[in-house]
Every structure is written in structure tokens, then in C-alpha cells.
Amino acid sequence: MDYVAVDRWFENALVGDAPVADAKDLPPHEVSPLQGKLLALLATMVGARRILEIGTLAGYSTLWLARTLPDGGQLVTLEANAHHAEVARANVARAGLAAKVDVRVGPALGALPALEGPFDFVFIDADKANNAAYLDWAIRLSRPGAAIVADNVVRNGAVLDEASTDPSVVGIRRFIEMLSRDARVSATAVQTVSVKGWDGYVLAIVK
Numbered sequence: 653m654d655y656v657a658v659d660r661w662f663e664n665a666l667v668g669d670a671p672v673a674d675a676k677d678l679p680p681h682e683v684s685p686l687q688g689k690l691l692a693l694l695a696t697m698v699g700a701r702r703i704l705e706i707g708t709l710a711g712y713s714t715l716w717l718a719r720t721l722p723d724g725g726q727l728v729t730l731e732a733n734a735h736h737a738e739v740a741r742a743n744v745a746r747a748g749l750a751a752k753v754d755v756r757v758g759p760a761l762g763a764l765p766a767l768e769g770p771f772d773f774v775f776i777d778a779d780k781a782n783n784a785a786y787l788d789w790a791i792r793l794s795r796p797g798a799a800i801v802a803d804n805v806v807r808n809g810a811v812l813d814e815a816s817t818d819p820s821v822v823g824i825r826r827f828i829e830m831l832s833r834d835a836r837v838s839a840t841a842v843q844t845v846s847v848k849g850w851d852g853y854v855l856a857i858v859k
Contacts, residue, residue: 655845662686671715673743678710678736684847688716691775691801695720698799700772705729706760706786707778711740718749727753730760761785770795776802780820783827791836791858798858806843806852
């Protein structure tokens with residue numbers, strides 16, 4: 653079965669008016685349209701007024717999430733790369749969402765301690781080596797009932813390799829181990845096959 657064609661079929665039927673983000677010369681790591689709409693639906697389900705995004709790139713997921721915010725809502729997105737942040741800001745401005753989006757430049761672990769919560773929804777999609785630390789901050793900055801989503805946790809099955817020295821795999825395994833014993837959250841994982849290949853995401857709710 654051609655799962656890329658299946659993805660496109662669902663996109664045509666269900667996605668509707670997807671935002672457009674000019675990725676210029678950035679790496680092709682953005683979420684897919686179906687995944688973007690899933691993020692938007694999840695944020696809507698928890699009634700998000702304040703959203704935290706760790707990892708911005710060109711701002712495609714930022715646009716999906718920001719469009720769900722009511723008047724007065726805010727999305728803070730953290731991006732380590734200044735060029736990526738510049739591209740994202742341009743995309744956000746072009747979409748008319750600049751008033752709702754605060755793009756902050758610099759390593760997320762340096763920016764997170766300065767943030768004031770609570771947030772209602774957190775999307776983690778940055779360097780996977782630091783996912784466990786991002787999770788800890790996400791929980792601390794979230795209200796009870798907030799949703800946390802982390803992308804790219806399957807990595808073509810590499811997450812099963814206990815002997816892996818890949819920093820991303822090691823980081824994801826540490827992240828999952830933390831989720832398994834952290835009483836502050838309840839979580840699950842969902843594998844996906846799509847235009848992004850074989851991967852998946854974690855969904856957690858803060859208790």
C-alpha cells in the first residue's frame with residue numbers, strides 16, 4: 653500500500669485551508685499537513701489560550717497552532733537558530749498572526765527558565781538529545797490538564813536500539829524512560845506512517 657498516496661488522499665479530504673510557510677533553504681523537517689491539523693485539533697480540545705512550542709524551524713506548526721488561539725491568546729516558540737527564527741517570523745507576519753506569536757531566539761534550555769506559565773499546550777519538536785529536559789520544563793510550566801505532544805519518537809524503529817550512540821535515539825529513550833516513571837503526567841505513544849516515513853509522537857496530559 654502506498655501510504656504517501658493515502659496521506660495525500662486524507663489531506664485532500666480533511667485538511668482544508670492549510671497554512672503556508674516558506675521554508676526557503678531550511679531542512680525539510682516540518683510536520684505534515686495532517687500532523688499540523690492534528691496539533692491544531694488537540695490544542696482546540698484543551699481550550700488552549702497559551703501555547704509553548706520548543707523548536708520552530710520555518711514556523712509551519714507554529715502557524716497551525718497560532719490559528720487556534722482566541723483573541724488575546726499567545727504562542728511562545730523557541731528556536732536556537734537565528735536564521736530559522738527570521739524565516740519563521742516572516743511566515744508568521746505574512747499569515748497575519750504576529751500579534752499572537754512570540755519567536756524567541758537561543759537555546760531552549762536557556763530560555764525556558766525565564767518563561768512564565770502556565771501554558772495549556774506544549775509541542776516539543778527540537779533537538780531530541782534534550783527531550784527529557786524539555787519535558788521537565790514543559791510539565792513545570794503547564795497547568796493541570798494541559799497537553800504535551802512530542803514529535804519524531806520512533807525514528808524508523810531506531811528507538812528500540814539499546815546500544816545506539818545516536819544522540820537523538822539516546823535522548824528519545826531517556827525521554828520515554830522519564831515519562832514511564834514521572835507521576836506528574838500520563839502518556840501514550842502513537843506510531844505513524846506518512847509522507848514523513850515511519851515515525852510517531854508522544855501525547856501526555858499533565859495531572
